[in-house]
Amino acid sequence: MDRTISNAVKQKRKTGQIIRSVGIGIVFIAIILSFRFFIKPAIQKNEFYTDSTEIGNVEASITASGIVLPEFEEIITSPIQSRIVKINYNTGEKVKPGDPILLLDTKITESSLEKLKDELSMKKNNVNQLKLQLEKNLIDLKTQYEIRKLQVENMETELEEEKYLDKIGGGTKEKIEKAELNLKISKLELEQIRQSIENQEKSIQANVLGLNYEISIQQKSVNELQDKLNQSTITTSKDGVVTWINDQIGKNINAGDELVKVANLQSYEVSGKISDMYAEKLHIGSTVIVRINENTEVRGEVVSVSPAVSGNIIDFKIKLAKKDHELLRPNLKVDVFVVTAFKENVLRLKNGAFYKGATKQNVFVVDGNKLVRREVEFGESNFNYVEIAKGLKEGEEVVVSDMTDYERHERITVKSD
Numbered sequence: 001m002d003r004t005i006s007n008a009v010k011q012k013r014k015t016g017q018i019i020r021s022v023g024i025g026i027v028f029i030a031i032i033l034s035f036r037f038f039i040k041p042a043i044q045k046n047e048f049y050t051d052s053t054e055i056g057n058v059e060a061s062i063t064a065s066g067i068v069l070p071e072f073e074e075i076i077t078s079p080i081q082s083r084i085v086k087i088n089y090n091t092g093e094k095v096k097p098g099d100p101i102l103l104l105d106t107k108i109t110e111s112s113l114e115k116l117k118d119e120l121s122m123k124k125n126n127v128n129q130l131k132l133q134l135e136k137n138l139i140d141l142k143t144q145y146e147i148r149k150l151q152v153e154n155m156e157t158e159l160e161e162e163k164y165l166d167k168i169g170g171g172t173k174e175k176i177e178k179a180e181l182n183l184k185i186s187k188l189e190l191e192q193i194r195q196s197i198e199n200q201e202k203s204i205q206a207n208v209l210g211l212n213y214e215i216s217i218q219q220k221s222v223n224e225l226q227d228k229l230n231q232s233t234i235t236t237s238k239d240g241v242v243t244w245i246n247d248q249i250g251k252n253i254n255a256g257d258e259l260v261k262v263a264n265l266q267s268y269e270v271s272g273k274i275s276d277m278y279a280e281k282l283h284i285g286s287t288v289i290v291r292i293n294e295n296t297e298v299r300g301e302v303v304s305v306s307p308a309v310s311g312n313i314i315d316f317k318i319k320l321a322k323k324d325h326e327l328l329r330p331n332l333k334v335d336v337f338v339v340t341a342f343k344e345n346v347l348r349l350k351n352g353a354f355y356k357g358a359t360k361q362n363v364f365v366v367d368g369n370k371l372v373r374r375e376v377e378f379g380e381s382n383f384n385y386v387e388i389a390k391g392l393k394e395g396e397e398v399v400v401s402d403m404t405d406y407e408r409h410e411r412i413t414v415k416s417d
Contacts, residue, residue, distance in 0.1 A: 041406060042413040043371070048401040050366055051350040053394055058348050058387045059289075060341035060380035062281055064274035066290060068332040070263035071323060073243065074236055076101075078257045079228035080109045087247050094241050101260050102234040102245065104253075109232065113225045120218045127211040134204040141200055145193040152190050155183040228255075236262045243330060268328045270300065270318040272336045276309045287339040288318050291383070292327045302338070337383055346379065347388040352400030355386050362407060366397040371412040 086103040089095055159179040244261040246253070253259070270290055274282060286302045299321045306315040318336070320328075354363060359378060364371040379387030392398065406412055 041409045041411075042415050043406070044415050048371075048399050048403070049352065050397045051352070051400045052397050053347055053349050053388055053392050055345055055394055056348050056385070058343045058346055058380050058385050059287075059339045059382050060343070060387075061289065061337040061339045061382040062274070062278045063383070064272050064278075064336040064338055066270040066272040066318065066334045066336040068268050068328050068330060068334060069271055070243070070265060070330055071267040071269045072238070072240075073261055073263040074238065074240065075258055076234055076236065076260040076262065078104065078253045078255055078259050079231040080104065080106070081253070081255050082106065082109065082232065083252045084246065084249050084259075087245065087249060089242050089245070090247065091242050091245055094239070095236050095262060096239055097237055098235050100233045100235060101242065101262075104232040104234070106229055106232045109225065109229050113222065113229060116218065116222045116225060120215065120222055123211065123215050123218055127208060127215065130207055130211065131204065134200065134207065138197065138200045138204065141193060141197045145190065145197060148186060148190045148193055152183065152186045155179065155186050159183055234259055236260075238262070238264065240264045263330065265330070267323040268320060268325075268330075269323070270320065270334065270336065272302075272316045272318055272338075273313050274316065274336075274338065276312050276314050278338075279309075279314060281340045282314065282316060282338060289337040289339065289383075290318065290320065291335040291337070292325070292332070296325075296327055298322050298325050298328075335383070339382075341380055343380055343387060347392065347394055348385040349388055349392070349398055350400055351381060351384055351386050353402035354398075354400050355381065357381075363392075364399040364403055364406070364412065365392070366399070366414075369414045369416075371399060371406075371414060373407075373410050 082104040084102060085105050087101075088103070089099070089101045095101055159176070162176045162179045165175075240262040241264075242260060243263045246257075246259050270288075272288075282302065282305055284302050284305060288300045288302060290298045290300060292298060300318045302316050303319045304317045308315075355361070355378070361376060361378065362373050363376050365374050374391055376391035377389045379389040381387060
């Protein structure tokens with residue numbers, strides 16, 4: 001017959017289970033701790049790199065990117081609407097001033113030029129004809145003026161005679177009044193002719209001046225088209241190398257289309273790009289270090305900074321101290337470091353994978369056959385060195401490799417190869 005288990009017995013069993021679980025946990029923890037105590041972490045000597053701290057200078061810098069460009073590049077465009085008929089030089093070939101790099105079809109332009117010249121000749125002929133006609137009209141008016149002037153003088157004489165006859169009783173008042181009226185009318189007609197002469201002279205000047213303006217404008221059009229025609233044989237104004245050319249013979253092109261790029265490959269500059277988060281540290285005149293490869297650096301300075309920000313990026317230009325460095329090439333991508341501060345005679349360590357950019361960080365210092373973890377305070381840094389503000393002494397050997405896998409260990413044993 002089954003019996004009901006009392007609550008006291010149930011509680012006793014439960015307490016026993018808890019005690020056994022706690023005991024197992026304590027034993028497991030003790031085993032883990034004993035493993036950590038007896039099993040020390042180790043690393044092969046060839047698995048990490050070290051460097052010794054030293055006294056030296058540190059140029060603090062911010063990182064940017066850059067691309068090498070020819071300092072002087074001439075972009076030659078088409079002066080006329082035409083088509084390409086001949087290519088004399090290809091990309092990479094050297095050219096000198098006056099060398100015919102590329103030839104264009106000039107038939108249409110020559111036809112247009114001849115038309116403009118014909119129109120110009122017609123305008124000049126029209127000016128001459130107008131001047132002759134206006135001068136003829138002016139001569140006619142002056143002749144009329146002289147005739148009318150003689151008539152006025154004759155009427156003045158007749159008036160004096162009528163007055164004399166009236167005085168001696170041989171004339172009448174009516175004849176005197178009529179003579180006076182005729183003289184007055186003739187004087188008005190004389191003045192009218194004189195005024196017409198003035199107006200004709202002014203008209204000649206105005207019309208000739210207007211036509212001369214038209215001729216001048218036409219002459220400029222002729223000269224401009226002639227200059228464009230002279231430029232249809234594409235040449236460069238300086239020594240250089242063809243870096244790009246439109247080599248599609250027979251292709252129709254418009255005025256202003258790019259045809260050739262000629263660069264001076266003896267002189268280069270760098271176009272840099274940097275995050276806008278460094279905008280306050282980027283200034284005209286800032287010293288810049290351009291790293292061409294791991295072993296070659298060229299110094300320069302910032303000469304211009306774009307006021308616009310595009311995609312969180314700021315563009316700037318760098319003038320190189322050695323523009324003709326033998327390793328510089330067009331469109332070569334380079335690392336750029338903008339110097340923001342300079343510290344002299346400070347404790348420094350070679351920069352490496354160990355440095356994460358934090359102000360305080362743990363590093364491993366070589367102590368005999370062991371690596372000992374130590375907290376270090378850093379100062380300024382650049383791509384070569386990092387300043388040690390606190391935690392290390394001169395001459396100490398420090399691991400500069402990435403030690404993330406060992407960062408929780410206080411000590412690491414170094415195994416010999």
